[in-house]
Amino acid sequence: AQKVTQAQTEISVVEKEDVTLDCVYETRDTTYYLFWYKQPPSGELVFLIRRNSFDEQNEISGRYSWNFQKSTSSFNFTITASQVVDSAVYFCALSEAFGSEKLVFGKGTKLTVNP
Amino acid sequence: DTGVSQDPRHKITKRGQNVTFRCDPISEHNRLYWYRQTLGQGPEFLTYFQNEAQLEKSRLLSDRFSAERPKGSFSTLEIQRTEQGDSAMYLCASSSPGVNQPQHFGDGTRLSIL
Numbered sequence: 001a002q003k004v005t006q007a008q009t010e011i012s013v014v015e016k017e018d019v020t021l022d023c024v025y026e027t028r029d030t031t032y033y034l035f036w037y038k039q040p041p042s043g044e045l046v047f048l049i050r051r052n053s054f055d056e057q058n059e060i061s062g063r064y065s066w067n068f069q070k071s072t073s074s075f076n077f078t079i080t081a082s083q084v085v086d087s088a089v090y091f092c093a094l095s096e097a098f099g100s101e102k103l104v105f106g107k108g109t110k111l112t113v114n115p
Numbered sequence: 116d117t118g119v120s121q122d123p124r125h126k127i128t129k130r131g132q133n134v135t136f137r138c139d140p141i142s143e144h145n146r147l148y149w150y151r152q153t154l155g156q157g158p159e160f161l162t163y164f165q166n167e168a169q170l171e172k173s174r175l176l177s178d179r180f181s182a183e184r185p186k187g188s189f190s191t192l193e194i195q196r197t198e199q200g201d202s203a204m205y206l207c208a209s210s211s212p213g214v215n216q217p218q219h220f221g222d223g224t225r226l227s228i229l
Contacts, residue, residue: 004157033215045158045206045220052215091157100171101215102148105157 002027004094006106013082014114021077021109023092029053031097034068034075039108040088051075052097082113117141119221121207127227128197135193136224140209147190148218149182150206151175158206164190194226202228 003026013019025034036048049059051068059066063080079086089110093103120139128134140147145166150158161180163171166187176182179198184190194201204225208218 035217037220042222043204044222045208047217047219050215050217093157095215097215100148100160100163101146101210102160102163102171103150103158103218104160107155107157 002029002032002094002096002104004092004104004106006090006092006109008109009107010110010112012112012114015084016081017113018078018080019082019111019113021079021090021092021111023075023077023106025073025075025092025094027094027096029096033095033097033101035093035095035103036066036075036077037091037093037105038088039091045091048077079111082111084113084115087111087113119207119209119219121205121221121224123224124222125225125227127229129229130197130199132197133193133195134197134226135191136205136207136226138190138192138207138209138221140189140207141211141219144209144211144219145187146210146212146216146218147184148208148210149190149192150208152204152206152223153202161192161205197226197228199228202226 005024038046089108091108093105147164149161152158164184179195204223206223208220210216210218
């Protein structure tokens with residue numbers, strides 16, 4: 001069975017600090033996809049990134065970066081120079097490569113960025 | 116390109132009543148998903164449509180729940196004889212054709228059972 005663990009329930013930082021959100025996953029599939037979503041207080045889940053299991057290259061998008069390590073089954077997310085607008089709940093998710101491709105989510109990490 | 120639209124945003128009902136939610140996916144998205152999210156948890160998969168065919172249902176989806184997607188466009192999720200435990204946010208998502216395309220979510224329908 002697939003499982004995603006986000007061990008950090010809540011994180012609080014001061015603006016401009018860097019912060020890393022951890023994600024560890026379990027799957028027996030050799031081909032799978034990993035995702036990060038942001039859920040601001042308004043409630044709508046916003047897609048941030050998709051990564052397939054064959055692509056271990058790290059990715060950077062502005063202040064966001066992702067570190068995928070297959071050896072440790074981790075897909076961590078770092079926000080550099082955090083801003084108040086980054087305050088949200090962040091979810092890591094896993095899906096199988098074939099079939100319904102339904103998402104299996106972690107419980108989320110609530111990030112609060114204080115001014 | 117309008118996003119996924121869900122209606123209503125909030126629904127308050129008495130236990131035992133039936134409720135129906137509607138989801139309009141992004142046009143040309145052939146895949147449509149329903150998830151349920153309770154406080155402090157991540158969304159949990161309920162069911163999935165590819166075009167008009169319902170191809171997978173979670174064991175979470177008891178026989179009181181039914182979903183349809185006539186003509187492969189909008190979808191409805193009906194809960195019959197609602198129970199306290201049905202109180203949750205019901206999320207709809209859609210994705211375009213292709214392998215593991217990102218799912219785009221609507222704002223959700225928050226269901227409260229009195």
